Amino acid sequence: MRTGTRTGDHWQMVWDGVGGNRVRWAELPDMVRKSIEVAVGSTVVDAVSQPGGFSPGLAARLRLADGRRVFAKAVSGTRLAEAVAFHRREAGVAGRLPAGVTAPRLLWSGGGDDWAALVFEDVAGHTPALPWRPADWRRVHDALVTLAADLTPSPVDLPPIGHDPGLFSGWRSLAAEPALAAVLEPWARDVDRLAELEAGWPEAAAGDTLVHFDLRADNILLAGERVLFVDWPHAAVGAPWVDLLCMLPSVAMQGGPAPADVWRASPLTVRADPAAVDRVLAALTGFFVHSSLLPAPPGLVTLRRFQRLQGEQALAWLRSRLR
Template identity: 55%
Template sequence: MTAASRTPRPRTPRPRARLPWAALPRELAATVEARLRGGPVARAEDQTGGFSPGVAVRLTLTDGRRAFVKAVSPEQNPDSPHIHRAEARIAADLPEDIPAPRLLHSFEQDGWVVLAFEDVPGRTPADPWDAGELRRVMDALDDLAVRLTPSPVAAPPAAERLAGTFDCWAELAADRDAGTDDLRDLDPWAAAHLDELVALESGWLRALAGDTLAHGDLRADNILLTPDGRVVFVDWPWACTSTPWFDLLCMLPSIVMQGGPAPEGLFKAHPPARDVDPEAVDAALAALTGMFLVHARRPAPPGLPTLRAFQRAQGEAALSWLRTRLRPRLRA
């Protein structure tokens, strides 16, 4: 599964450049330096991955200490500060044996929410996916599901975390029935089977009930591969309690989007998905697909102009997988 062996595919949608470290208010940068207690910043390496419009930077201080710092204010996006606060709560409580960066500090100043983590040496997986790296990540994900069952931290259940985002087919059907959405730009198969998708999606609450701590937003740009062979999972604001297979299911559309193998075989090959009720998987996948495709039809959020294209690409991969699973139940 190398780049040469894959069929041509659209380029993965990319986030726009984040706010650079140099754009932070001087007083805020000084507070970061004081909290880290390693002297002034000697080097700042701005990071461009992910879909937050705020600062993401690797800092080296004059005494050699390193840290990864994230900072955002409502000026970049009104929802992003809430997301950073949620991440701080989860990160502060994650046990040390979980492969995630340790939270060093979190604070708020003049409307900014700042998080400082240990700097993990590593890189994101190759795009398109490399077969060896994918096996490494999938094995780590299997192990993560075991370590996080039952959840070692207090986190909202999936029913609470996903409320309002996993009922999108029903929302779309209501708009169709009200005459406010003609579904013209929706995938024709999805438009033709919208009522069936609404019924299928309605089972997600029951399907995703569980006591495993799920990351909730796993994809390649939230994973670091370290030189010493570790796989580290970063960015935990969407963590919730759910099933051991929820993270695997959520990640597979992005793997397909980035040149990986067909999702069904990969899903069935991993322990968290063994002996799972197929109807529960269908319900969760239908809800996930609806979230991606319906959100992709909305205007871009402030500061995130490429997010909708990224959601659409994952939604198209998820819909293809869903159609495969539903054959021959839903023909045409």
């Protein structure tokens, strides 16, 4: 079920997962543009910015003077310092993905003290139409099942999904911030109970599958018969059902099926321990709910509302499981 209607450009950007603050090719520093052109061995004659996602950096399909096309990402630390770290981490992950994984192939990565850039093969595809079409969702779900199988055991040596103790601690943060917790709906104000449930999520999410850990419609490309998963900076090793669980709130809020309905029918969940699922879902919900109450990061004015909409769906799913 959709959580609202499109009443203007701002709402559409939020609902579609568009930050609306991309840097365009011509706005990059000359040094960055030159580095990319040297890396690809040709000058750029046309650049089409891709709006999806919330990064303030470049994301553009580039047409080169020699006729080739590539996709480039670049960001400066002056816009958002942590985005540089994300780009560098993505380069480390994408460069080690096996050739058979349904993700664009990394061609080059580089950077300086305060910027990072990546160049991928260009994919002539598009993100899923929103609201989700049933046929597109079935395609993506089937591809996600295949992806989990292909990435088990993980072909890349990465930390376990819960290695960062500060990640997914939203309910514990709310327990320490009563003023924020007071604005929550009555059921969610039992933050101590939810914080206790959340605390065990790293062990609950453990496994030996390489998981993307940031799947949404804007990180998926439909290209002919292929489904490709893009943007891997948050990849880690965990349970094979984690990506599906983390994606379902965004699917629901963007017009797709209800999370519980997908969960009951998916082959990814057959061996999932219900208690472990509750812990990871509680942690994901806490992340969305707490984050949505914080001030927006610089330049990311639509992010908090996007998190709030996902949090509403996640909270409804969690509440139905804990009754």
